[in-house]
Amino acid sequence: MRLLYLVTSATVLLALANPAxxxxxxxxxxxxxxxxxxxxxxxxxxxxxxxxxxxxxxxxxxxxxxxxxxxxxxxxxxxxxxxxxxxxxxxxxxxxxxxxxxxxxxxxxxxxxxxxxxxxxxxxxxxxxxxxxxxxxxxxxxxxxxxxxxxxxxxxxxxxxxxxxxxxxxxxxxxxxxxxxxxxxxxxxxxxxPEPATWLMMLLGFGLTGTAFRRSRRASLLKAVA
The missing domain is CATH 2.60.40.1190 (Immunoglobulin-like)
Structure with missing residues (x-):
């Protein structure tokens, strides 16, 4: 479920970053x-x-x-x-x-x-x-x-x-x-x-999404090792 949420968030951010x-x-x-x-x-x-x-x-x-x-x-x-x-x-x-x-x-x-x-x-x-x-x-x-x-x-x-x-x-x-x-x-x-403020929020969103991916992957590795 978390992975689906992260993928969906990333997709939305990419869509905002690349308007038609x-x-x-x-x-x-x-x-x-x-x-x-x-x-x-x-x-x-x-x-x-x-x-x-x-x-x-x-x-x-x-x-x-x-x-x-x-x-x-x-x-x-x-x-x-x-x-x-x-x-x-x-x-x-x-x-x-x-x-x-x-x-x-x-x-x-x-x-x-x-x-x-x-x-x-x-x-x-x-x-x-x-x-x-x-x-x-x-x-x-x-x-x-x-x-x-x-x-x-x-x-x-x-x-x-x-x-x-x-x-x-x-x-x-x-x-x-x-x-x-x-x-x-x-x-x-x-x-x-997007206006500059929107670009900033998008960049922050990408950063948070990347951090969440890394944490999710680390948790998965620790669970596998345990």
Missing amino acids: SATVVDPLDDFLSTYTGPLNDDVDILSGDVAFDGTSYFLTSTMNGAIGTTTGSIFVWGINRGSGAPRLTFGSPSVGAGVLFDAVVVMFPDGTLRIVTIPPAGAPTFNVIAGGTTIAGNSLSATVPLSLLDSMGLAPEDYMFNLWSRTRVNPLADGTNAEIADFLSSSTQARAV
Whole structure:
């Protein structure tokens, strides 16, 4: 019975330490037919991942080539916090009919991170973080505090995320849908990751489980010797 308890405890701890991945994989070279920019690898999305620890979102995306090859390239996470609308349906033909968002997180090849929240009425709110985007070869990542993405109806763990790449003719503003190069194959929710305090409890749990295993084994050996 004790052995069963220990095994069960260890299994639960391992499950907590390895949450299900929310990584979405995107096909190679699946540029939109409406895209008129350069078909370069750095705007071809390969995967996207979102994690959430209760206070921040961790956004990671991988492209098919080194970031920054294409002039004017940007990488946008659209976030639906509860009042998302299809905002990419302008132009003919339109794109993004099923992509709903009321906030965007924009990653720039120079390391800038821009967080924009879009209220149902009134002007958007902009937060710009110099160096907020980390670039390593063909991947981009950023940490976005929940405090900059207030809920518009959904619980923070239920926010929905979409990723797209685009090239801007005008670096200061979005142009037409013809600038959007690639969409991640599907929207995703954030996967849960433990907070630091939870990690500490898990490590303590592993330690206690290991100690209990050792004591149980020692008792078994002593009993066998006796």
